[in-house]
Amino acid sequence: xxxxxxxxxxxxxxxxxxxxxxxxxxxxxxxxxxxxxxxxxxxxxxxxxxxxxxxxxxxxxxxxxxxxxxxxxxxxxxxxxxxxxxxxxxxxxxxxxxxxxxxxxxxxxxxxxxxxxxxxxxxxxxxxxxxxxxxxxxxxxxxxxxxxxxxxxxxxxxxxxxxxxxxxxxxxxxxxxxxxxxxxxxxxxxxxxxxxxxxxxxxxxxxxxxxxxxxxxxxxxxxxxxxxxxxxxxxxxxxxxxxxxxxxxxxxxxxxxxxxxxxxxxxxxxxxxxxxxxxxxxxxxxxxxxxxxxx
Amino acid sequence: xxxxxxxxxxxxxxxxxxxxxxxxxxxxxxxxxxxxxxxxxxxxxxxxxxxxxxxxxxxxxxxxxxxxxxxxxxxxxxxxxxxxxxxxxxxxxxxxxxxxxxxxxxxxxxxxxxxxxxxxxxxxx
Numbered sequence: 001x002x003x004x005x006x007x008x009x010x011x012x013x014x015x016x017x018x019x020x021x022x023x024x025x026x027x028x029x030x031x032x033x034x035x036x037x038x039x040x041x042x043x044x045x046x047x048x049x050x051x052x053x054x055x056x057x058x059x060x061x062x063x064x065x066x067x068x069x070x071x072x073x074x075x076x077x078x079x080x081x082x083x084x085x086x087x088x089x090x091x092x093x094x095x096x097x098x099x100x101x102x103x104x105x106x107x108x109x110x111x112x113x114x115x116x117x118x119x120x121x122x123x124x125x126x127x128x129x130x131x132x133x134x135x136x137x138x139x140x141x142x143x144x145x146x147x148x149x150x151x152x153x154x155x156x157x158x159x160x161x162x163x164x165x166x167x168x169x170x171x172x173x174x175x176x177x178x179x180x181x182x183x184x185x186x187x188x189x190x191x192x193x194x195x196x197x198x199x200x201x202x203x204x205x206x207x208x209x210x211x212x213x214x215x216x217x218x219x220x221x222x223x224x225x226x227x228x229x230x231x232x233x234x235x236x237x238x239x240x241x242x243x244x245x246x247x248x249x250x251x252x253x254x255x256x257x258x259x260x261x262x263x264x265x266x267x268x269x270x271x272x273x274x275x276x277x278x279x280x281x282x283x284x285x286x287x288x289x290x291x292x293x294x295x
Numbered sequence: 296x297x298x299x300x301x302x303x304x305x306x307x308x309x310x311x312x313x314x315x316x317x318x319x320x321x322x323x324x325x326x327x328x329x330x331x332x333x334x335x336x337x338x339x340x341x342x343x344x345x346x347x348x349x350x351x352x353x354x355x356x357x358x359x360x361x362x363x364x365x366x367x368x369x370x371x372x373x374x375x376x377x378x379x380x381x382x383x384x385x386x387x388x389x390x391x392x393x394x395x396x397x398x399x400x401x402x403x404x405x406x407x408x409x410x411x412x413x414x415x416x417x418x419x420x
Contacts, residue, residue: 102385102396105384105385106385106396108381108384108385109378109381109382109385112374112377112378112381113355113374114354114355114356114374115309115312115313115316115351115354115356116309116312116313117312117313117316117317118378119316119317119320119370119375119378120375120378120379120382121372121375121376121378121379122379122382122383126382126386126398126399127398127399127400128396128397128398128399129397130396131397140313141378141382142317143379143382144320144321144375146399147317147320147321148320148321150321151336152314152318152334152335152336152337153336153337155314155317155318155321156310156314156335156337158317158399159310159313159314159317160310161399162397162399163309163310163313165397170397171397174397198397199397202397209306209310217414217415218415220399220400221411221415223399223400224400224401224402224403224407224411225403225408225411227400227401227402227403228402228403228408244401244403244407245400245401245403245407245411246407246410246411246414249411249414249415250414253414253415253417
């Protein structure tokens with residue numbers, strides 16, 4: 001227990017530190033789901049082991065004096081775990097509320113009449129996919145400003161990109177990663193990486209339809225320039241994004257796909273480690289509880 | 296990566312509808328089916344373009360003007376105005392800050408702009 005109870009936390013730290021180079025080398029479709037699973041498991045695992053650590057404060061209750069020598073954990077650690085749990089709980093509630101609120105808003109866009117492509121009469125260039133409630137549902141929302149900024153081939157790439165988001169159900173991965181990052185703030189970089197891999201996957205989907213990697217790269221560049229030129233397009237400070245359009249364009253123009261399957265195994269091994277450690281810690285915890293009950 | 300141009304997969308109906316509708320939106324005025332065919336800029340058959348325009352017309356997404364055979368098409372604007380209000384309502388609440396909104400591109404900083412140009416030029420020359 002002295003080691004295993006901290007392992008999910010350690011795995012989260014290692015994931016957070018290594019996720020940037022990992023994300024760039026993972027095959028997008030497989031990688032985004034493997035990373036999402038890793039984030040969820042690391043998130044839940046950390047919450048669970050924190051719960052175990054926190055409940056070991058029980059040894060401070062006079063009636064359970066016997067527990068004092070059984071518990072191999074410092075009180076400070078237990079208090080830290082409790083604080084971590086509290087923060088995670090508050091952040092999770094906020095995240096769930098935000099997700100539900102956004103979904104409700106987006107549902108109104110989904111309910112608009114028309115086909116899958118919803119053109120919006122707005123001069124500011126913008127485009128995004130609005131997830132639906134079932135596979136193949138959802139809308140592609142594009143402003144008139146964006147359509148005018150692109151040529152025919154680039155519009156084809158844009159539509160294919162957003163349709164890939166919908167068909168591959170990326171919104172599920174993004175929501176899960178968002179919740180994992182709320183439970184465990186260490187996983188925020190992992191959530192960003194899942195976002196990046198979703199975009200990469202959609203870019204590859206666009207390549208499959210448009211037939212040219214360069215065309216998709218140019219569509220990204222044209223759209224990004226149009227968005228940046230329209231000053232009011234986004235209140236976000238430029239450079240806010242850890243993974244940007246440049247990374248996606250580089251990936252599209254790379255002569256050889258740089259994806260490595262080996263990295264999937266690395267993430268998988270880390271995830272398994274977190275699961276095993278959580279089980280081990282649970283077993284030890286159950287042993288302590290058993291002895292306490294016998295007294 | 297092998298060149299995909301030779302074996303290009305057929306595009307789905309949804310993709311084609313989107314391309315044709317977006318071509319109409321990108322244009323300055325009403326277009327004939329032949330103009331749409333040119334604006335979509337690919338090897339699409341005239342019949343396909345015509346079929347999809349008719350389908351879009353039936354769904355109320357485009358207006359058809361003029362006599363049959365020499366009709367011109369333009370996108371229906373009403374729904375788009377309402378959609379614009381809805382979109383602003385979504386974006387103004389900061390929905391785009393959560394990762395759930397899958398946006399095509401972010402804005403660029405000056406450094407990113409330069410890096411982007413370098414990446415595209417390196418390959419092109």
